[in-house]
Every structure is written in C-alpha cells, then in structure tokens.
Amino acid sequence: xxxxxxxxxxxxxxxxxxxxxxxxxxxxxxxxxxxxxxxxxxxxxxxxxxxxxxxxxxxxxxxxxxxxxxxxxxxxxxxxxxxxxxxxxxxxxxxxxxxxxxxxxxxxxxxxxxxxxxxxxxxxxxxxxxxxxxxxxxxxxxxxxxxxxxxxxxxxxxxxxxxxxxxxxxxxxxxxxxxxxxxxxxxxxxxxxxxxxxxxxxxxxxxxxxxxxxxxxxxxxxxxxxxxxxxxxxxxxxxxxxxxxxxxxxxxxxxxxxxxxxxxxxxxxxxxxxxxxxxxxxxxxxxxxxxxxxxxxxxxxxxxxxxxxxxx
Numbered sequence: 543x544x545x546x547x548x549x550x551x552x553x554x555x556x557x558x559x560x561x562x563x564x565x566x567x568x569x570x571x572x573x574x575x576x577x578x579x580x581x582x583x584x585x586x587x588x589x590x591x592x593x594x595x596x597x598x599x600x601x602x603x604x605x606x607x608x609x610x611x612x613x614x615x616x617x618x619x620x621x622x623x624x625x626x627x628x629x630x631x632x633x634x635x636x637x638x639x640x641x642x643x644x645x646x647x648x649x650x651x652x653x654x655x656x657x658x659x660x661x662x663x664x665x666x667x668x669x670x671x672x673x674x675x676x677x678x679x680x681x682x683x684x685x686x687x688x689x690x691x692x693x694x695x696x697x698x699x700x701x702x703x704x705x706x707x708x709x710x711x712x713x714x715x716x717x718x719x720x721x722x723x724x725x726x727x728x729x730x731x732x733x734x735x736x737x738x739x740x741x742x743x744x745x746x747x748x749x750x751x752x753x754x755x756x757x758x759x760x761x762x763x764x765x766x767x768x769x770x771x772x773x774x775x776x777x778x779x780x781x782x783x784x785x786x787x788x789x790x791x792x793x794x795x796x797x798x799x800x801x802x803x804x805x806x807x808x809x810x811x812x813x814x815x816x817x818x819x820x821x822x823x824x825x826x827x828x829x830x831x832x833x834x835x836x837x838x839x840x841x842x843x844x845x846x847x848x849x850x851x852x853x854x
Contacts, residue, residue, distance in 0.1 A: 546615075553612035557619070561605040563626055565633060566590040566598055566799075578603040580656025580795040598637045599799030600630040601656065607771060607793030624764065630798070631763070638800055642672055643759035645680035649800065650694070652839065653766040655773060656795035657788075664782040665794060666705060666773035668766040669839045670698040670801055674757040678741070688734030690806045696741040697838060699748060699755065705769045706753040716743050730808075730836050763798070770796045804838045811835040815852060829853075
C-alpha cells in the first residue's frame with residue numbers, strides 16, 4: 543500500500559462531508575461564512591433568506607478545494623461526492639419544478655466561482671450547463687424561446703471550448719463572418735434559424751480542435767465544476783492573486799445555480815449594480831452600474847457588450 547503523505551492523512555482524519563455542500567435554502571452554521579462560501583455565495587444566501595428573487599442553487603464550499611488531494615487519491619470519496627451532487631440537483635428540481643436533462647422541461651444551470659476576496663474576470667464561469675443538441679432543439683420549439691435557446695447553446699459551447707484552451711478570438715471570428723454573411727450589425731437581430739447555424743459552427747470549431755463536448759448532462763455538470771475549481775490556477779487568477787497578495791491557500795468555492803434567461807427578449811437582460819458609487823467617498827445609498835438588454839451572465843463584466851447606465 544502506498545504510504546500517505548502527512549498532509550493527506552490530516553485531510554482524511556478531518557474530512558467531514560457535511561462541510562462540502564450547502565444550499566441557498568439551507569441553514570448550515572458551520573459553513574455559512576465567506577471563508578467556506580466565498581463572498582458571492584455568502585451574500586446570495588443572505589439575499590435568498592431575505593426573500594429576494596434570487597434563483598435557487600447550492601454551493602460546493604472551499605472545503606472541497608482544501609481536501610482535493612485526498613479526494614483525488616480515494617475514488618470512494620469522489621464517488622460519494624458525486625452522489626451528494628446528484629442529491630443537490632434533485633433538490634433544485636423540486637424547487638424549480640424542472641428536470642435536469644429533460645428535453646421537455648429542462649433545468650439549466652450556471653456554474654461559477656466564489657472566492658473569499660472578489661476577483662472579477664479572473665476566474666472561469668460556465669453558463670447554460672445541462673444543454674446538448676437534443677435539449678437545445680426541444681427548448682427552441684417552446685413559444686418565445688427559439689433565439690434564446692440557440693444563443694444559450696452557443697454560449698455554452700464557447701465557454702466549454704475556452705475552458706479547453708480555444709481562444710475567444712476564434713469564436714469572435716465566426717460571429718463576425720456570420721454578421722457579414724447575413725448583413726447583421728448586432729447578434730440580437732439574427733433569426734432563430736441563423737442563430738442555430740452559428741451554434742453548430744461553434745460546435746464544429748470544438749471538433750476542429752479535438753475538444754470533446756460532453757453530451758451527458760450530469761457528466762457535463764461534473765466537468766464544469768472541475769473546470770471552475772481548476773481556474774483558481776489559471777494565469778489570470780495567478781497574476782490577480784500576486785498583485786493583490788491573496789494567498790493561494792484560500793481556494794475557491796463553486797456556485798451551482800438555476801440559469802436565468804436574460805437573453806429571452808428585449809425586456810430581459812443582465813447587469814452589474816452597486817449600492818454606492820465606487821469611486822466616491824459617501825455613505826449615501828444610490829444605485830450605480832450598467833445593464834444590457836437581451837444579454838446573459840458575464841457580458842457586462844467581460845466588456846463584451848455596449849452597456850447602458852442603470853439611470854436610463
């Protein structure tokens with residue numbers, strides 16, 4: 543039997559699966575703090591408890607990050623954790639009245655990082671998890687969902703490809719080429735059929751790079767969670783931590799949350815809002831930030847869209 547390192551023995555002796563997970567609707571005093579949840583999830587749980595309209599979700603805490611070496615070495619631990627993730631997804635299905643992986647009534651998920659100290663733009667997020675060809679096709683047939691279904695699938699394929707090392711510029715080039723082909727200035731004006739074609743062009747790009755897109759919704763979720771955990775070590779995050787003197791040992795939590803269709807129509811959108819003006823010294827509460835119509839997730843933070851001030 544392989545001799546275990548002292549730090550792995552310490553992890554095993556202190557391992558407590560109850561510290562690995564918490565749901566937004568669950569009171570877990572031992573982990574309900576920023577150290578375990580990261581700042582984003584900590585405040586999402588607070589807002590959820592105050593009955594704000596926060597989409598339901600659950601958190602894989604930073605305890606997973608701290609125990610990662612032991613989990614990797616012991617398949618039994620990893621298998622047990624997969625079972626716990628399935629249980630949490632089942633809880634979300636009951637709350638949302640949707641079914642993960644069901645083409646007729648799909649539950650789609652956002653998988654995002656949650657660091658103790660905010661690191662905007664440094665970590666990876668993967669949105670619209672739970673989609674594949676069949677689910678995208680079925681969702682697109684629901685009234686009003688045609689364009690949004692294919693736009694969401696396109697975004698997932700791009701997130702997936704970039705997580706595997708494909709440069710954003712390659713996806714942007716495809717988008718620019720289709721804008722020229724269809725004489726379109728903004729992607730919002732593509733037809734449903736045109737957006738479907740773009741989505742499959744993105745998928746062809748993955749094939750070209752020999753990146754395998756996971757069609758099984760549950761395996762897709764597990765891989766997305768692992769991607770986000772691993773993004774703690776990407777170059778952007780390392781530079782960010784070095785400049786802000788953030789210790790590597792903090793790690794990240796991972797937030798799994800019901801997806802919201804900010805891209806469904808012109809009355810939906812995404813935004814970033816502050817309750818005070820960041821560059822002014824004032825205790826006055828005032829809404830400050832930007833939003834974009836018919837957009838989703840990271841568009842504002844990533845600087846991908848022309849944003850409007852919330853004052854408009």
